[in-house]
Amino acid sequence: MSTLFEKIGGEGxxxxxxxxxxxxxxxxxSISHFFETTDMEAxxxxxxxxxxxxxxxxxxxxxxxxxxxHAPLVAKGLNESHFNAxxxxxxxxxxxxxxxxxxxxEVMAIAASTKDDVLGL
Amino acid sequence: MPNIIYQGxxxxxEVDETVLDTLRRNGIQVxxxxxxxxxxxxxxxxxxGEVTERSQKDLKPALKKLNYFLACQCQPEQDIEVTLPDDxxxxxxxxxxxxxxxxxxxxxxxxxxxxxxFYHAGQFxxxxxxxxxxxxxxxxxxxxxxxxxxxxxxxxxxxQMSHWLIDEFDVGMHIDLEGPNGHCIxxxxxxxxxxxxxxxxxxxxxxxGILRDALHQKxxxxxxxxxxxxxxxxxxxxxxxxxxxxxxxxxxxHACVSGEEVVDGINAGRAADIAMRAYPDLxxxxxxxxxxxxxxxxxxxxxxxxxxSMPDISADAFTEPEHLS
Numbered sequence: 001m002s003t004l005f006e007k008i009g010g011e012g013x014x015x016x017x018x019x020x021x022x023x024x025x026x027x028x029x030s031i032s033h034f035f036e037t038t039d040m041e042a043x044x045x046x047x048x049x050x051x052x053x054x055x056x057x058x059x060x061x062x063x064x065x066x067x068x069x070h071a072p073l074v075a076k077g078l079n080e081s082h083f084n085a086x087x088x089x090x091x092x093x094x095x096x097x098x099x100x101x102x103x104x105x106e107v108m109a110i111a112a113s114t115k116d117d118v119l120g121l
Numbered sequence: 122m123p124n125i126i127y128q129g130x131x132x133x134x135e136v137d138e139t140v141l142d143t144l145r146r147n148g149i150q151v152x153x154x155x156x157x158x159x160x161x162x163x164x165x166x167x168x169x170g171e172v173t174e175r176s177q178k179d180l181k182p183a184l185k186k187l188n189y190f191l192a193c194q195c196q197p198e199q200d201i202e203v204t205l206p207d208d209x210x211x212x213x214x215x216x217x218x219x220x221x222x223x224x225x226x227x228x229x230x231x232x233x234x235x236x237x238x239f240y241h242a243g244q245f246x247x248x249x250x251x252x253x254x255x256x257x258x259x260x261x262x263x264x265x266x267x268x269x270x271x272x273x274x275x276x277x278x279x280x281q282m283s284h285w286l287i288d289e290f291d292v293g294m295h296i297d298l299e300g301p302n303g304h305c306i307x308x309x310x311x312x313x314x315x316x317x318x319x320x321x322x323x324x325x326x327x328x329x330g331i332l333r334d335a336l337h338q339k340x341x342x343x344x345x346x347x348x349x350x351x352x353x354x355x356x357x358x359x360x361x362x363x364x365x366x367x368x369x370x371x372x373x374x375h376a377c378v379s380g381e382e383v384v385d386g387i388n389a390g391r392a393a394d395i396a397m398r399a400y401p402d403l404x405x406x407x408x409x410x411x412x413x414x415x416x417x418x419x420x421x422x423x424x425x426x427x428x429x430s431m432p433d434i435s436a437d438a439f440t441e442p443e444h445l446s
Contacts (some may be wrong), residue, residue: 023425
């Protein structure tokens with residue numbers, strides 16, 4: 001029985017996905033302002049840890065971390081439509097990489113499970 | 122919240138504050154510059170207590186072991202006692218062996234350290250004068266070919282260290298030097314990868330080092346260098362770069378002047394815009410971006426959106442002049 005993370009291709013899959021995913025997010029004017037910082041490298045690293053978590057990989061995220069980390073963005077107006085846009089880019093990234101549909105569904109379920117914490121609900 | 126103890130007094134930190142924030146908020150003048158953990162100007166010595174792993178990430182092993190850390194990257198979990206760095210731990214003395222004016226605004230200094238320093242072209246050093254002014258300068262020299270360290274200093278109206286170096290610092294004088302630091306360097310193993318370099322002003326200094334390193338290591342892929350300045354007289358390595366372009370068929374030099382003058386053979390406009398127009402698809406490229414922070418930030422984003430992979434984009438953004446007064 002292999003885990004989702006193994007089935008999807010482990011760290012290699014994260015590396016393949018992160019540039020495509022972050023590029024889509026930055027190119028989307030409706031959400032890019034939440035992701036633009038002076039330190040793009042650090043932001044890129046954050047997207048990498050997010051994808052590792054969404055792919056079922058080893059991570060240290062807790063719900064509280066998610067809440068604290070996103071609180072400043074919620075204060076700037078982060079809402080459900082933004083969350084859904086990011087999720088859409090995640091799905092499109094996986095489709096572009098030809099990830100099988102059943103695995104995409106599992107990843108999307110993990111991403112969806114962070115929604116309340118991300119939006120501070 | 123933890124206390125920061127400095128010169129016998131305790132300063133209470135506030136939520137989300139770094140050690141640098143707490144000290145500055147209390148009017149303590151400690152040197153700092155980039156606030157992003159890269160320039161190492163704000164390095165302090167922790168005498169008691171524990172600093173965070175993040176605040177020591179890029180320090181040399183010996184300094185880590187001595188409990189040095191970067192104040193702008195440290196949010197301590199408990200009380201810590203800190204001091205300014207001990208000069209003998211951090212600095213070596215460097216002697217000026219050559220000083221030469223390269224353009225109306227740029228001077229070249231060649232420096233010699235008592236013990237040769239191991240470094241890569243494109244890294245930077247911190248220089249500290251007797252008044253305690255501290256500033257980062259990129260190395261323009263190539264260790265394999267140059268006997269001395271070379272820095273290029275541009276006179277900045279607001280930059281007191283640049284005035285001091287140009288007006289006061291001279292051949293035979295000594296200055297404290299810390300380094301080398303930074304990751305903006307040529308990495309071998311990919312000799313055919315196309316390279317795009319964009320530098321504004323003395324952002325050319327690290328680029329010329331990296332360029333010569335790449336050529337020295339027999340890079341065969343095309344290398345295109347865009348140097349952006351406001352007026353043509355600021356193209357301070359124009360002849361050298363044209364000579365290199367003649368010597369190496371894979372190297373191409375593009376001078377860009379953003380001011381109003383029109384000069385034959387020189388591009389009119391901003392270097393980053395001209396480079397992006399010439400290379401709209403950067404998939405598979407290696408990029409080096411050095412100079413004005415706004416240019417570096419914008420170009421990094423545009424290069425990434427144009428297909429360059431994030432680990433392939435190396436940048437060295439200058440910091441705004443700011444000093445311990």
